[in-house]
Amino acid sequence: MADDYGGPRREFLRLLMIEITTSLCIFEGQQGNLVFKYNLQSLEQQKYYTAGKLVAWSIIHNGPGPRCLQRELFHMMCGERPDLTHVDVDLLLDPELSANMEKLNSCRRAEALATMKEGIGDWIAACGVPEVLLD
Structure with missing residues (x-):
């Protein structure tokens, strides 16, 4: 049995985005509300750079982006000014x-x-x- 997520390439890219959130140790928080982790070892090992390249590669090839980031963080990364009054900090930690x-x-x-x-x-x-x- 297999799920059809748009073909093998799209399925690979979907799994790649999941792997980025779980294996690179660059995020912290609860799933769906992740923020970037302050991790000097990951920075020295260029894990943040690698994750950025893999996300770009996925998007360029019509795959998904990471769906793990905290909503307000994502909006700030896109240059928007989200309303931060209702952010539950406990979800981020x-x-x-x-x-x-x-x-x-x-x-x-x-x-x-x-x-x-x-x-x-x-x-x-x-x-x-x-x-x-x-x-």
Whole structure:
């Protein structure tokens, strides 16, 4: 059994767009409300560039674009000014990101900072603050 999505090429491009959202580690958030992730390793490995080329390739060949981006983000990328008053920020945050941000917010003492560095220090460094691992 197979689904007909307009032929093998269109099916390949549809699957390619799904793969971009799941494998490149350049998005975060809930499916359908993804935003770009701040990931220095992905930037150094040119994953954002690769994703852009693959999206362009799909669109040029009459395939779909990524249907994963948060609606207001997509409109801003298209040069429009969306109404941001009804955006639910909790939908944009990845559960891991939310948990890590809560840990950072609750850190008040030096002992808590040392414990936090052991647990999520690598994550903080990957976000662009490598000094957190230095003593």
